[in-house]
Each structure stands twice: as C-alpha cells, then as structure tokens.
Amino acid sequence: MEFLRQLVLYGILIAVFWGGIVLMKSLARIDVPVGYSDVRDLPEYSSYRADQTVRFANYRVGDGVCYRLGSDEDLAINFGWVAGLPGDSFAISGGRILINGKPAVHGEPVEIGDCGPVPIPRDHLFIVTDQHQRDSLSYGTLPASALIGRVGELP
Amino acid sequence: MSSFIEAFGHRRLGFAFHVIAAICGISAAYLTWTATERWLGIYALDKAQVAALAGDFRAMHDAAKDASDYLPDLAAPGLLAIDWSDPHATPAIERLINRLPNQQRPFVETMQALHHAMHQLPNSPSLSGSDEQLLKSIHKTRQGLPTAPLEFVSSDPPSAPIWGFVVQQQFIAAWTEANRNAIRKTAGNLRLAMPSHPEQRYVTFINNALTPDIKNNVLVEQAKPLSSDVGALAFTRILRQLVTLVPERSALFLPLIPPDIRTPAENAALLGSDKTLEQLVTSALKSGTLLRTVVALIERSLTEQRYDLAKQLAASLKEPERATWTRAVAQAAGDLTTLQQLTLDAGYIPTAYGLQHQGNHLRFHLISPAGIAPSAAVLVRIGTEVIADERIQRLGSLVNITLGEQRGPVVITCDKFTIYSGTIP
Numbered sequence: 001m002e003f004l005r006q007l008v009l010y011g012i013l014i015a016v017f018w019g020g021i022v023l024m025k026s027l028a029r030i031d032v033p034v035g036y037s038d039v040r041d042l043p044e045y046s047s048y049r050a051d052q053t054v055r056f057a058n059y060r061v062g063d064g065v066c067y068r069l070g071s072d073e074d075l076a077i078n079f080g081w082v083a084g085l086p087g088d089s090f091a092i093s094g095g096r097i098l099i100n101g102k103p104a105v106h107g108e109p110v111e112i113g114d115c116g117p118v119p120i121p122r123d124h125l126f127i128v129t130d131q132h133q134r135d136s137l138s139y140g141t142l143p144a145s146a147l148i149g150r151v152g153e154l155p
Numbered sequence: 156m157s158s159f160i161e162a163f164g165h166r167r168l169g170f171a172f173h174v175i176a177a178i179c180g181i182s183a184a185y186l187t188w189t190a191t192e193r194w195l196g197i198y199a200l201d202k203a204q205v206a207a208l209a210g211d212f213r214a215m216h217d218a219a220k221d222a223s224d225y226l227p228d229l230a231a232p233g234l235l236a237i238d239w240s241d242p243h244a245t246p247a248i249e250r251l252i253n254r255l256p257n258q259q260r261p262f263v264e265t266m267q268a269l270h271h272a273m274h275q276l277p278n279s280p281s282l283s284g285s286d287e288q289l290l291k292s293i294h295k296t297r298q299g300l301p302t303a304p305l306e307f308v309s310s311d312p313p314s315a316p317i318w319g320f321v322v323q324q325q326f327i328a329a330w331t332e333a334n335r336n337a338i339r340k341t342a343g344n345l346r347l348a349m350p351s352h353p354e355q356r357y358v359t360f361i362n363n364a365l366t367p368d369i370k371n372n373v374l375v376e377q378a379k380p381l382s383s384d385v386g387a388l389a390f391t392r393i394l395r396q397l398v399t400l401v402p403e404r405s406a407l408f409l410p411l412i413p414p415d416i417r418t419p420a421e422n423a424a425l426l427g428s429d430k431t432l433e434q435l436v437t438s439a440l441k442s443g444t445l446l447r448t449v450v451a452l453i454e455r456s457l458t459e460q461r462y463d464l465a466k467q468l469a470a471s472l473k474e475p476e477r478a479t480w481t482r483a484v485a486q487a488a489g490d491l492t493t494l495q496q497l498t499l500d501a502g503y504i505p506t507a508y509g510l511q512h513q514g515n516h517l518r519f520h521l522i523s524p525a526g527i528a529p530s531a532a533v534l535v536r537i538g539t540e541v542i543a544d545e546r547i548q549r550l551g552s553l554v555n556i557t558l559g560e561q562r563g564p565v566v567i568t569c570d571k572f573t574i575y576s577g578t579i580p
Contacts (some may be wrong), residue, residue: 070209071202087309090347094368111373112359113366115343118322119285119307121315139351143315145204145231 025052030066030077031147038129039079041155048079050149059125059147061085062105064154067127067146069139078134079154081106084126084141091116096135097137104128110137196225196232203235210351230259234266239316242274269317285313289321296328322348326358335400339365356381357393364404366395371407378411389390391416398424410448425451432456436464440471453480462488462530489530491523492570505529507567507574509555517556521549521569528552531570537579538563 001147029047050066059065063082069075083106084090084099091098095109098117107128120126124141132138159168199222206215219235226232226272233251236242248267252260265286271279272293282290285307295302295564302325307313322344325437329337342362349355360377363369391412398405398421409417409425417425432455439452449468457466462484478497485493494503502525510519517535523527528551534540535556546557556567556578567575 007379031426068208069204070211071205072209076211087307087312089307092343111363111369112346113339113343113363113369115340115362116347118344118347119312119318121318122312124315137347137350138348139208141315143204143208146208 022053028149030051030151032079033074033077036077036079038131038133038135039154041129042079048151048153050151052149054150055143056147059085059150061099064151065127066126066148066151067135067142068148069142069146075117075134077148078129079151080127080129080135081154082125083107083128083136084120086120086122086124088120089117090120091118091128092135099126106130107132107135107137112137120140170559175551192225196222196229198227199225200232200235205231207235214572227254228256228259230255230262234263237266239266239270239273242276244270265314266316269300269314269320273320284311286317289313289317290379291322293324319348330396333396333400335365338400357390361393362396364401364408371404374404374407382411382413387413406448408452414451414454422451432459432461432464436468440467450476450480453484457487459483462490466490486527489528491527491529491572492531494523494525494527503527505531505569505572505574510575512579515558517558517565519554520552521554521574522552527567532566533574536568537561 024131028050030050031047032042032044034044036044045068048066049063059082061082061084065080065082066081067078083104088100091101092110092112092115094114095111097107097110098103101117108130110132120141123144125144125147126136126141128137129135136142163171199218203215203218203222206212206218215235216238217233220230222232223236230251233255237247237251248263248270252263252267255263263278263286265282268282268286268290270276272290275297279290281287288305288307288533292302292305305321322341326338326341326345327554329341339362342365345352345358346355346362346522352358356377360374360381361467363374363377378390381387394412398408401408405424409421412421432452436452436456439449449472450507453468454464456462466481466485467475469484472480482494482497484490485497491503491505505521505523507519507521510517521533533547533549533554534543535547535554537558538561540561542556542559542561546559548555548557562579564578565575566573
C-alpha cells in the first residue's frame with residue numbers, strides 16, 4: 001500500500017511538472033518590439049499571449065500569429081494574420097491580395113502588377129500584415145519553423 | 156517491507172535493492188545524457204532554421220551539421236546540413252535516408268528527387284502527386300518541350316523547394332524565348348514564390364513593366380536603385396529586352412540605359428531621329444520629361460552648339476541638377492557672366508592679356524583666369540563713338556580691333572565686365 005501511495009505521489013509530481021511546462025508554453029507572453037508598425041494600431045510596450053502549444057495543422061485563416069524572420073533583433077518577433085493555409089492559392093490582382101480568388105481580410109493594397117495564382121506549399125502559411133513590410137509578400141510563405149505561436153488578440 | 160525481509164532476508168533484499176538502484180542510476184544517467192544531447196540538437200536545429208530564414212546559409216550549414224550529429228534520427232537537421240548545390244552530394248543523401256526511421260524518409264526522398272532533377276543525374280527517384288507533376292515539368296522545360304499548366308489540389312500542395320526551383324526554371328525559359336505573356340506570368344509567380352530573393356527587385360520590375368495598369372512613375376521609382384547598384388549592367392540587359400518586349404514603354408526604358416553604353420540605334424530611338432532638335436526640346440519642356448531624357452537632350456544640344464536650347468533645358472531641371480547643368484552649359488558656351496553669378500568666382504571674370512597697340516590695331520587675348528574664352532560680344536568705345544562689330548575680329552581668345560581714325564579714351568567691355576580702360580595715343 002505504501003509503495004502504491006508513493007507511486008501515485010510521484011505520478012502526481014511528474015504530471016504537475018509536465019503540466020507546468022505545457023501551461024507555461026501556452027501562457028508565454030511576447031513583447032511588441034518598440035517602433036513596430038507592420039500591424040496598424042499595435043501598441044508599443046504591450047505584450048501578447050502567444051500559445052506555443054498550437055500544432056501546425058491547427059492554425060486557421062484569420063488567426064493572429066507571432067513569427068520570426070531571422071535572428072536579428074528587428075526580425076526576431078513579428079505579428080500578423082494567417083491568410084492562407086497549405087494548398088490554398090494566392091494572387092495579386094489590381095493591387096489586392098486574393099486567397100483562393102477572394103480578397104484577403106487584412107493588408108493594404110500593394111503596388112505590384114497582377115501575378116499568380118500560385119499555391120501555398122506544404123508545411124507553409126501565407127501570413128499577411130497591414131504594411132506588408134514583414135509578411136509573406138516580402139519574405140514568402142513562412143515554414144512551420146518560423147512560427148512562434150498563435151496570438152488571438154491583435155487589433 | 157517486513158514481509159519482504161522475512162521472505163528474502165536482509166542480505167538478499169539489500170542486494171536486490173542495490174541492483175535496482177544501479178539500474179535506476181544507469182537509466183537516469185542515460186536519460187540525462189540523451190536529454191542533454193537532444194536539447195543541444197534542438198538548440199542547434201533552431202539556430203539553423205533561424206539562419207535559413209535570415210538567408211545566412213553558412214551559419215545554417217554549420218549549425219545544421221551540429222544538430223545532425225546530435226539528432227541523427229531527424230530529417231530536418233540532415234536536410235539543412237547537405238549542400239544541395241553539390242552534384243556529388245548523392246552519397247550523403249543516401250546515408251541520411253538509410254539512418255532515418257521510415258516516417259522521416261519521404262521528406263528526404265523528395266529533396267533527393269529534386270537534387271537529381273537539378274543536376275540531371277540518372278536514376279531519379281519517383282514521387283507522387285504535385286511533386287511528381289513538378290518534376291515532369293522540370294524535365295520537359297529542360298528538353299524545350301511545352302509544359303502543361305500546373306494544377307494542384309488543395310489536399311496535396313507542392314513541396315516548397317521543388318516549387319521554387321520550377322518557377323525559376325519557367326521564368327528563365329520564358330525570358331530566353333522572349334515570350335511576353337509567359338514572362339509576365341512566370342515573373343509574377345517567381346515574385347510571389349521568392350519575394351526575399353536578392354534579385355527579386357529585377358523580377359518585380361519586369362512584372363510591373365509588363366503590367367499595363369502599373370503607372371510609369373511607379374516604374375521609374377523602382378528603377379532608380381536598380382540602375383545605380385552593382386547589378387547595373389544586368390539591369391541594362393533587362394532594359395534592352397524590355398524595349399523589344401514592350402515597345403510602347405521604350406521611351407521610359409531607353410533613358411534608363413547609361414548614356415556611355417547606349418548604342419547609336421538606342422540614342423537615335425531615344426531622341427526620336429525623325430524630329431528636329433528644336434521640336435524635341437519644345438516637347439520635352441512642355442511635357443516635363445524624365446531627367447535622363449533632358450540630360451541627353453542637353454548633351455545633344457551642346458554637341459550641335461545649340462547653347463540656347465541647352466540653357467533652356469538646364470533651366471527646366473530641378474536642383475541640384477539645375478546648377479550642375481547650368482554651369483556645364485555656361486562653360487561650354489563661354490558664358491562667363493552666368494558662371495560668375497553661379498560661383499562668385501574671380502576665375503570666371505574675363506580679362507585682357509598681352510594688350511598690344513600696333514599701328515592701327517589693338518590686339519589682346521580675352522580669357523578668364525579659369526581658361527575660358529567668353530562668347531559674349533566685345534564692345535569697344537573710343538571717346539563717345541562705338542566701334543562697329545565688323546572692325547572687331549575674334550579668333551578663339553585673340554581679339555583684333557581695327558581702330559581707324561579715332562583716338563582718345565578707350566573702354567572695352569565684354570558683357571558686364573570692363574576689360575580695358577585707357578587712352579590710345
């Protein structure tokens with residue numbers, strides 16, 4: 001009986017430890033870099049909860065996401081919205097971004113000639129921002145390894 | 156516990172516990188070791204992936220090699236560690252495939268097929284679905300055969316590396332064929348697929364140049380950095396092809412070709428050989444033409460010694476080009492007044508040197524200290540009488556004045572400058 005009790009105790013400890021790791025990952029907050037303007041009205045000095053436990057297959061169109069584009073300080077943290085999933089097609093027509101032929105919800109018009117449609121490759125997402133300085137129009141569709149987590153509260 | 160002691164005895168039970176403790180210790184040490192290795196591997200893989208995103212491929216390669224040593228059963232570090240541009244990487248790819256578990260192999264096999272296609276190696280592995288369609292497209296483009304339009308189903312998207320290679324290859328084929336519609340389509344695809352590629356600006360320019368909706372001023376803004384950076388020569392080649400592909404915009408592209416490497420045919424086309432210089436200048440002044448066109452017209456006006464036209468054109472420019480070209484025109488025309496106004500420099504004041512009075516003639520060299528002979532008329536006044544122009548001969552900087560019968564105080568001026576004041580005996 002004593003042995004079982006100790007076994008349960010250790011089990012609970014391990015579960016709490018494991019739960020803590022998962023919970024900490026899902027509650028991690030990401031600070032908005034000072035001067036960041038690619039998402040309009042994103043306040044400086046604020047931080048957002050980035051759920052890093054979301055699996056790649058569970059990202060959906062319209063999700064606010066936090067992602068990285070490099071190791072430099074100004075590219076390490078970026079915010080945007082998922083506009084297209086693997087297998088969707090995207091194009092530019094009349095300065096508007098079209099996803100599967102329909103205008104993307106976010107992002108301002110661009111001065112790019114009509115092009116596409118092209119497919120979003122496997123394990124990649126099409127991310128869009130308001131100013132398009134650090135989104136998929138400037139850096140290409142982003143691989144799963146670029147994603148930091150899902151942020152549901154972007155303005 | 157006491158029942159255990161009764162059943163097995165202290166010594167045996169102690170021994171058993173020692174054995175269990177040893178096994179637990181070894182297991183813990185093993186787990187710690189593998190966990191540390193895994194952590195180091197994940198850390199190195201993360202570094203490699205970030206370096207790949209930033210385009211730092213040397214750092215990516217180094218970090219991926221470390222990660223691959225720590226995580227030999229994962230495809231990702233192995234894929235990043237291999238130099239896919241090396242046609243002799245096949246053994247390394249095969250070694251990677253052999254050491255991976257089955258579920259990790261398809262990623263590497265896809266890249267192996269692309270490696271074969273890129274380097275045209277025999278015995279290319281076969282793929283399925285979208286990637287197979289792309290590989291067939293690569294082979295057909297290589298052979299110069301027409302390719303069927305690529306169609307993908309949303310449930311089977313292509314792999315990013317193969318898709319990236321195909322759009323590059325399709326663009327190169329279309330550019331080589333000089334097929335306007337194909338270039339526009341493939342440049343657009345390339346622009347969307349690889350927007351962070353170092354040469355993307357050229358592709359965007361080509362795509363925009365072939366899109367009628369894009370306004371000329373947008374193209375001019377995009378062309379500015381391209382014509383001045385290290386790829387200026389490549390950009391000139393692009394412009395030359397665009398002149399033939401989009402003749403309706405040739406008036407926009409030709410001035411962007413640097414004047415020193417423009418061919419005579421391009422110069423003639425640029426300046427409209429069927430029009431007179433006056434007509435071209437009038438039209439340029441009316442329509443607010445591009446800077447480079449105005450500069451080309453100034454150069455042509457100077458060559459034809461039409462300083463009046465060159466002066467008008469220079470005046471139509473904005474600063475700082477206006478000051479530069481006004482000075483250049485004034486120097487070519489010998490307009491010392493303008494030069495002196497521009498710079499307030501005594502070097503531009505016309506001066507008489509070596510004045511000689513011999514018989515009925517007064518001779519001197521009229522030149523500024525900066526070495527420019529003024530083009531303005533020389534006015535000679537003796538007493539109250541002004542000497543007629545035909546009695547003033549000029550040969551370069553030499554001025555020869557036939558005095559005639561007049562004698563008395565003489566004042567010689569050139570434009571607003573008095574260059575001599577004295578008395579002729």
